[in-house]
Amino acid sequence: MNCFRKLFLILTLVVFAPVLCNAQSEDKSFNASELVMEHIRDSHEWHITGEGENAIVIPLPVIVYTNAGFKAFLSSDFAEEKDGMKIASNGLALAEEGKYAGKVLEKSESGEYEPVKLDISITKTIAVMFVNAIILILCILLPARWYKNRKPSDEAPKGFVGFVEMLVMYVVDDIIKPSIGKGYEKYVPWLLTCFLFIFVCNIMGVVPFPPGGGNVTGNITFTFFLAFCTFVITQFSGNKHYWKDIFWPEVPVWLKCPIPLIPLIEFVGIFTKPFALMIRLFANMLAGHLIGLALTCIIFLMASKGIAMLTGMTILSVSLSVFMTCLEFMVCFIQAMVFTMLSAIFIGMARTEPAEE
Amino acid sequence: MDLLYPSVGLLFWMSVVFFIVFLILWKFGFPAIINMVNERKAFIDESLENAKKANEKLVNIKEESESILQEARAKQAEILREAAATRDAIVKDAKDKADAEGAKIIEEARAQIQKEKEAAVADIRKQVTQLSVEVAEKILRKELASDNKQMDLISRLLDEVTVSK
Incomplete structure (x- = not known):
């Protein structure tokens, strides 16, 4: 079952509640957890709407x-x-x-x-990711083309180009620059791509009809990949001070010799940082999808409980869904920002010079 | 639970897609935007600097024009004063000259008058002398018409000369 049908059904249910109520109760029992899991999981086909014979499916x-x-x-x-x-x-x-x-x-x-x-x-998640990647490239390259024939003395861009410029400069100036500090320029392309990719995937995940609706950022492989890249970049950015702080930190000697207690903790810390990155994004986006679907499922679960119950719960469910979707849009931005900021901070921490005594 | 296990296929495509996107954006996307924003920033800073300079220049020009005006005013006053002085001097000069000329003319006239007067007096004296000689001649002729009287006179004159001796 797909978000599109979900939305369509919400609307039709409000209007034709009694008719559908009868039809639903005659049907086989409604399995909410299966529906939710089907959306969350990856699959080898892109199920758009319909069930059984009438299903509209894009083969992959x-x-x-x-x-x-x-x-x-x-x-x-x-x-x-x-x-x-x-x-x-x-x-x-x-x-x-x-x-x-x-x-x-x-x-x-x-x-x-x-x-x-x-x-x-090419599973559904990958197909959605392709679409998202194309959208992202268009969203950046089209504004980038706008700049081609313009001089710095020209008027600043308006509309979409202005929005993209604002977003990009916000990430560069307010997230990457303060987190990494001096020499931040070489990390900008990577972190900016991370931010925009996560942001576009998140937003497209909230859109309930194709090509949106895919659970890309709520997939552990996706977050694992990004976190792994951050991990690698962090280790390669680490300076002498960073490695010394891990293997020979400035603590009383008995804490690091003969049993290397603190170095062990520090060493594990290298891996827990990107692990936290991975889990945070994954769990947040997965939870967003789960809540959205679960709220919609209330309607179908209530279908067998009578018209009054159904109507009341439908209204409740729709209003809660609206609220959650608004929240979800905010979470889309915040999670992309948090991921980028934490990545930048980890890289920045690996590059800090020892404080002067 | 399979939600928590990364899948190889997804990881493979993910890395492919992500690196392609990354490379495209890195090469063609971000530099255009970031460079333009930085250039615009520099341009705005420069413009502000220029505006500041222009403002300063304007203030300077204002001060300069003020001072020029002041100078011009001072010069004008000086010229006026000089003109007045020159005028006064000329008038005074002319007056002095006129006075002197007048005085000279008067002097000359006086001298002329004196001369005329003296000439007239001399003339009158000459005429008076002539007249008196003529009168005296006439009187003598009349008095000495007779020989006696001539004799009398001679004698009186002789007397007088002797007596007075």
Whole structure:
């Protein structure tokens, strides 16, 4: 189920509550947690709306490395349903339930279905990320083109270009510059890309219809990648003082020799910092998606409890959803900012010179 | 729980997409915006500096013009004063000259008059002498018409000369 249908249903339910109420109660029971998890999880197809036969689905390319080498085909090939799996014409299967749910499987020599060796399919999250990347590039390159034929003495940009300029200069001047300090220029492209990428993905995640609605920043792989990059940059930016502070900090000798207590803590600290970055962004964005979906699910859960209950809860749910979406837009910005700021601070901390006595 | 495990495929595409985006933005996106903003900042600073300088210049020019005006006024007053002095001097000179000329003329006239007067007096005296001689001649002629009387006179004259001796 997708956000678009969610929104559409909210609107239609308010108007046609009684009719839908009857239809819903005759249907199979509504499974809220499945709906929410389906949205949060990655999948090999882009489900836009509809259920079963009427579903509107964008098939996505499946690229896997099997025992027989690389195979690439569209996910719509998974047509034949058998034993909780969808089997494609080339023999590969997509598990729908069980411990391999959502994974592409192949028949091993023993006849069992096992996960393929390597799965680099363009999943829904990746497709959404492609779209987001294109949007981001357009959002920056179009304003950048605007500057091409203009001189510094010309009027400052207005409208969208002005907004982008303001955003970029805000990140550079108010986040990166004070956090890193002297020599911040070489980190600007990376941190700025991080900020804008996270920001665009966050915003597009709140938009409830395609190409938005994808859970990109609420995916641990995404945040892991960014945090890992920050980790690497931080270690390579570290100066002598940084490493000395980790392995031979200025504490009483018995704290670092013979048992290197503080150095151990400091060393673990190297990894906990980017780990915190990773978890913070992931958890915040995931929670945002979960709350939004959960609030909408109230409507469907209440459908079987009678018209009065349904109408009342629908109004409550819609008003709460509106509030949460507004909050979510704020969180989109704040989380992008926090990630960038913390990355900048970690890099800045690794570069600080010892204070003069 | 699979939410918490990074997936290899996603990681692969993620790094590809992210690095492409990063490179494009790094090469073509950010420099244009940041450089332009920095240049604009520099331009604004420069403009402010220029405006400040221009203002200072303006103040200087104002002061200068004020001083020039002051000078001109002083010069004007001086010229006026000089002109007045010159005028006074000329008038005084002319007056003096006129006085002197007048005095000379009067002197000359006086001298002329004196001369005329003296000439007239001399003339009158001459005429008077002539007249008196003529009168005396006439009187003598009449008195000495007879011989007796001539004799009388001679004798009286002789007497007088002797007596007075």
